[in-house]
Amino acid sequence: MRTEIVHEFVKTFQLEVPHDYFFELAEAELGSGRYPEAAICIVNSGLVSRFDCRDLCLNLVDVNRVHECKLLLNLAEHLRRPVIEALTSPKHAKTATKLVIDFGLDPESFPELMRIVARNSAIFFISKLFKREDHPEFAPLQKVEDVLAGQPLMLAFLVEELCRHADK
Numbered sequence: 478m479r480t481e482i483v484h485e486f487v488k489t490f491q492l493e494v495p496h497d498y499f500f501e502l503a504e505a506e507l508g509s510g511r512y513p514e515a516a517i518c519i520v521n522s523g524l525v526s527r528f529d530c531r532d533l534c535l536n537l538v539d540v541n542r543v544h545e546c547k548l549l550l551n552l553a554e555h556l557r558r559p560v561i562e563a564l565t566s567p568k569h570a571k572t573a574t575k576l577v578i579d580f581g582l583d584p585e586s587f588p589e590l591m592r593i594v595a596r597n598s599a600i601f602f603i604s605k606l607f608k609r610e611d612h613p614e615f616a617p618l619q620k621v622e623d624v625l626a627g628q629p630l631m632l633a634f635l636v637e638e639l640c641r642h643a644d645k
Contacts, residue, residue, distance in 0.1 A: 480506055480514040484521040500524055512536045516545040525552045534560045538572055547579065557582065565590040570597060592630065599631035603638045 480502060487494055499522035506515035507528070516537055519528055530549050534556065537546040550557050557580055564573035570593045577584050584591055602624050605616035616624075625631040 480511070481517045484518070500527060503528065507533070512540055513542045513545045516542070516549055520545075520548045520552060523552075525549065531556050531559050531563070535563055538564060538569060543572055543575070547576070550576070550580065561587060561590070565593065567593055567597070570594055595628065595630040596634055599625060599628075599634040600638075602631075603635055606638075607642065 483502065484499075486492070499518055503515045503518040503522070503524060506512075506518060512533060515528075516533060519525060519530065519533075530553050534546040534549055537543065537549075546560070550560060557576070561573045561576050561582070564570075564576070565587065570590060573587070573590050574584075574594055576582075577587060577590070602616070602621050605614050606618060606621055608615040621635065622632075625635055
């Protein structure tokens with residue numbers, strides 16, 4: 478029987494199971510690398526305090542199971558900041574930003590994440606500068622400057638890219 482169904486089965490049929498059954502089941506799922514199943518078992522059994530849920534959250538994000546990560550973070554609020562900080566990388570910036578928004582956290586309290594997001598956003602617009610002029614996505618410098626106006630960090634990335642391309 479699949480792990481995610483076991484809790485419903487026990488609840489529906491009002492079965493009594495040994496105290497450590499769900500703990501051992503979650504451990505077995507973790508040991509087999511079945512992170513989503515382990516997370517569901519941990520959440521449904523209220524076992525968050527008995528597992529290293531920070532690392533489990535990171536593994537869940539790596540296998541693109543953010544929903545299960547959020548379920549864990551709903552129960553373990555103290556892990557939200559450490560998980561988001563661990564996800565503060567170019568690879569996981571979108572996920573980290575989504576978690577900040579979903580949990581109503583102050584984005585300014587994650588300055589490195591905000592720097593990565595600003596850089597990624599700026600690069601999207603800056604890349605349009607370096608396309609051929611006849612390309613449909615080409616944008617002249619003035620347009621890119623206008624888009625980035627009021628965003629000092631993004632303008633700084635623009636200057637860096639312009640300098641880097643001037644050296645070529």
